[in-house]
Amino acid sequence: MSELHLGYPFRAMVVFTASLALALLLLVLPVGRGLASPVAAGVVVVTLAAVVLRTLQRNRARAQNAHVMASLGATTASLPVSLRTRMPLMLVTGDSLPELFNRDGDGERVAHVGNGAIWLRVDNPGDLPHVGVAVKRWRDGRAPDGVVLSIAPAAHASDDALAQALRIARQAASDASRMLGARLPGYVAIYQRLTTSPAAAVDSQWYGVSSACRLTEALQGDAQRLEAVMRAAETQAQQAGSDPVPAARAAALASIIGWTQRAVIGPLTDPRQPAMPWPLWGTGWIDCGPASDFRSPWARDIHAHSRITPPPVAASPVPWPLPQPLIEAMPRRLWVSPRLTAxxxxxxxxxxxxxxxxxxxxxxxxxxxxxxxxxxxxxxxxxxxxxxxxxxxxxxxxxxxxxxxxxxxxxxxxxxxxxxxxxxxxxxxxxxxxxSYEAPPPPPAVVTLDSMSLFDSGKAQLRPGSTRALVGALEMIRVHPDRRILVAGYTDNIGNADSNLKLSIARAGAVRDWLVEASGIPVTQFAIQGYGDTRPIASNATVAGRAKNRRVEITLVPNAPKEVPLGGAPKEVPLEDSPGI
The missing domain is CATH 1.20.58 (Methane Monooxygenase Hydroxylase; Chain G, domain 1)
Structure with a gap:
């Protein structure tokens, strides 16, 4: 079978949708990486699972219905592809299917192309969902147009057996509609010999009701349509004159219509049944069918209501006519190409x-x-x-x-x-x-000098030759002539604390005086401070520690307002009021 159309591109749409979801998730949506990564992985897994599952389903459906689709393709090989999607396609299930499809002695056939429809045989009603899906794919996404349920009363041993078969067909039709996503109009075709005339078995016609709307209510409550069917049969009987066959057919037709309402339409449309009621669009009867005797459900129904037993009749010669008149008023669905839908x-x-x-x-x-x-x-x-x-x-x-x-x-x-x-x-x-950000001034630049290299013990006069130790401080001052200079003196704790404080101030003043003279910087830029033994940097308990504590520190102070805090000294001297200035 040539498959020129592949129906709705489900797998491609799944991949497309997943790609959009991943792009949004990873590139656009305000979702954190901690959540986006597992969600993206989940999307990928679900997409792969959907694609694999869909592939397996299609392969399984293709394998299950290969013979049906092959026969359908061979039967419709002469039809253009566009015609097979526009021409109604009916699934036929139920009784006596070989008599309907085996034509011209050419063996058992599964499909038949009539003047107004393509008829496809489904031997097992349970296969309706799978065959419907395969047909939808074969027809480029268009579902079957309806299901014909063939009922031959003589083929059933009892009303209970018939009711069970009807319930199975109803459930299968409901499953097929759900899987296809489209309603499947139902048509009931009753094949029953109504007369014993051999001519009627060869040349028979359909009597029934067909409409573009559901007939469930009409068949149960609107007697006018059913009366119209019986009046048509009675009119034929009157026109036939002395021929008894039309009159017998009219009488039998009235009886079988009542039986159909009770034994067939009821089980198919009863809302109390588990499956969804099967919507019916047409019901027909024909004086054609298998051999029948008093044991058939319809014959027993006649006997129960009238105490009359219908005579046995022979089977009609094959092939039996397909119910083409029933689907002439079938509802037409708007069909859109699956690619356009995608x-x-x-x-x-x-x-x-x-x-x-x-x-x-x-x-x-x-x-x-x-x-x-x-x-x-x-x-x-x-x-x-x-x-x-x-x-x-x-x-x-x-x-x-x-x-x-x-x-x-x-x-x-x-x-x-x-x-x-x-x-x-x-x-x-x-x-x-x-x-607007301004960095804070850098910490003051400090030069620390050993007092013993500048002064004799207990003295505040610079020793001769000691000025070489001050050259480094002098260079620092000359590089920053705009800075203010603080000269601070420190001693160890040997001796009186007040004497040590005075000595530290005197030594700071001596260093300040030398720097003023050597640098030429105004004395107003200098300040002196004495701390005595209050700020040791090492332990006074050792000789080495006391040597470190005896020192003079020269510090460059950043430009600041007049009141410049010089660091929490026990005796702080503002720059303008420093001793010796």
Missing amino acids: VAHAIALLAFAGALAIWGSAGNNQALLSRAGADLDRFSTIPVAHDNARRNALQALVADRDQIDRYARLGVPLRLSFGMYRGDAVMPVLDTAIS
């Missing part, structure tokens, strides 16, 4: 993905602005004195500014795009905040 679904998915992308981009942009705003607020609320915290906040601002600048140079990433990007508006605010 395109519409793809467009709808793209529109939905676009809406999600815009929503996700808006969320990402809001997060960007919120983060920059939070960093700005944190930087502005940190006191100037807390420079380490301000530097950390400043680094966050610089990172925000660099990120936005990178977007401006290299392009905005997808997660911030879709017309939602607002980063350019915050760039001037970040630049202003970054430029």
Whole structure:
């Protein structure tokens, strides 16, 4: 069988949908990596499972219905591909199917192309769902147009056996409708010899009801349609004159219509049954069928109501006519190419993905602005004195500014795009905040001199030749002529504390005087301070420790307002009021 059309591209649509979901999840939506990765893995697993399952289902369905589809393809080989999708295709199941399909002595056939429809034989009603799916694929996504249930009363031993067969057919039709996603109009064709005339068995016609709307209610409650069928038979009997066959057929037709309502239509449409009621669009009767005697359900029904036993009749010669008149008023469904349907679904998915992308981009942009705003607020609320915290906040601002600048140079990433990007508006605010930062002055530069290399013990006059030790401090002062200089003296704890304090101040003054004379810097830029033995840097319990504590420190002080704190000394001297100035 040539398969030029593959129906709805389910697997391609699954892959397309999964690709959109992954792109949104990983590139656009405001989802953290910790959640996005497992969700993306789940999407991939589900997609692969769906593709594999669909492939297995299609292969299994193809294998199960290979002979049916091969026969259908061979039967319709002469039909154009476009015609086989537009021409009604009816599934036929139920009784006496060989008599309906074996024509012209050409052996058992599964399919038959009539003047108005393609008829496909389904021997087992339980196969209706699988055959329906295969037909839908063969017809380029168009489901079968209906199901004909062939009922031969003489083929059933009792009403109970017939009711059980009807329940099975009803359940199968319900399953097929669910699997196909489309309603399957039902048609009941009753094959029963109504007369004993050999001519009637050869040349018979259909009597019945067919409509473009459901006939369930009509068959149960609208007697006018059924009366019209019986009147048509009675009219034929009147026109036949003395011929007894039409009159006998009219009488038998009235009886079998009542039996059909009770024994066939009831089990198929009873809402109390587990399966969904089978919607019927047509019901017909024909004076044609298998051999019948008093044991058939219909014959027993006649005997129960009238005490009349119908005579036995022989089987009609094959082939029996297919119920073409029943489907002439069948409802027509609008058919759309599955590829066109897939395109519409793809467009709808793209529109939905676009809406999600815009929503996700808006969320990402809001997060960007919120983060920059939070960093700005944190930087502005940190006191100037807390420079380490301000530097950390400043680094966050610089990172925000660099990120936005990178977007401006290299392009905005997808997660911030879709017309939602607002980063350019915050760039001037970040630049202003970054430029407002002023680093604190560096710590004072300090030169420490050993007092014993400058002064004799207990003295405050510079020893001859000791000025070489002051050359380093002099060079530092000359490099920064605009800085103020603090000269501080320190002693060990040997001796009286007051004497040590006075000695430390005197030694600081001696060093200050030499520096003023050697550097030419005004004395107003100098300050002296004596700490005595109050600030040891080593233990006074050892000779080496006491040697370290006897020192003179020369410190460059950054420019500051007039009141410059010089460090919590027991005796602090402002620069303008320092001793010796």
